[in-house]
Amino acid sequence: xxxxxxxxxxxxxxxxxxxxxxxxxxxxxxxxxxxxxxxxxxxxxxxxxxxxxxxxxxxxxxxxxxxxxxxxxxxxxxxxxxxxxxxxxxxxxxxxxxxxxxxxxxxxxxxxxxxxxxxxxxxxxxxxxxxxxxxxxxxxxxxxxxxxxxxxxxxxxxxxxxxxxxxxxxxxxxxxxxxxxxxxxxxxxxxxxxxxxxxxxxxxxxxxxxxxx
Numbered sequence: 001x002x003x004x005x006x007x008x009x010x011x012x013x014x015x016x017x018x019x020x021x022x023x024x025x026x027x028x029x030x031x032x033x034x035x036x037x038x039x040x041x042x043x044x045x046x047x048x049x050x051x052x053x054x055x056x057x058x059x060x061x062x063x064x065x066x067x068x069x070x071x072x073x074x075x076x077x078x079x080x081x082x083x084x085x086x087x088x089x090x091x092x093x094x095x096x097x098x099x100x101x102x103x104x105x106x107x108x109x110x111x112x113x114x115x116x117x118x119x120x121x122x123x124x125x126x127x128x129x130x131x132x133x134x135x136x137x138x139x140x141x142x143x144x145x146x147x148x149x150x151x152x153x154x155x156x157x158x159x160x161x162x163x164x165x166x167x168x169x170x171x172x173x174x175x176x177x178x179x180x181x182x183x184x185x186x187x188x189x190x191x192x193x194x195x196x197x198x199x200x201x202x203x204x205x206x207x208x209x210x211x212x213x
Contacts, residue, residue, distance in 0.1 A: 033078030
């Protein structure tokens, strides 16, 4: 019942292809290789090398050379770009409901799993996140942070936010009852309402970047 925030969509909207959209909508956890491909990390340092790396970090000097010396190639190749064909094909759809339909039609097991994950998410959160990440692609970091704050504030008053907390943290039944229950029921006006101004919060006009529709 929430959307990625604290600037995450700025990076995810700039990931290669539509890998970032896949991660934003499904909450996919990216391993080292995929995190580097998506621009969320620059280097992979194995856990057992971290104490030595920290002990070598110079005070008041550039840390990057030390990090580079400690870095290794990621232990596995990751899913990207192997999964790029179905990710780019499906997440290019105009609406979240069309993305889900495309994922369900794909033969790849990973696409089928993504469809199951997406279908279990809050439909409102999925539709709003899709709008937000497409907005973010044309925004500065400051504008993305403004949008994050605005969207998160709107979610605080949506029933799915409390329901998600109930299902995962309080009752732990993992059976949320979303309202509405399906992506087909999430209308354009409902999505747009999450980007409406709120008194006391920065709006989305804090700059000249266009906002996607």
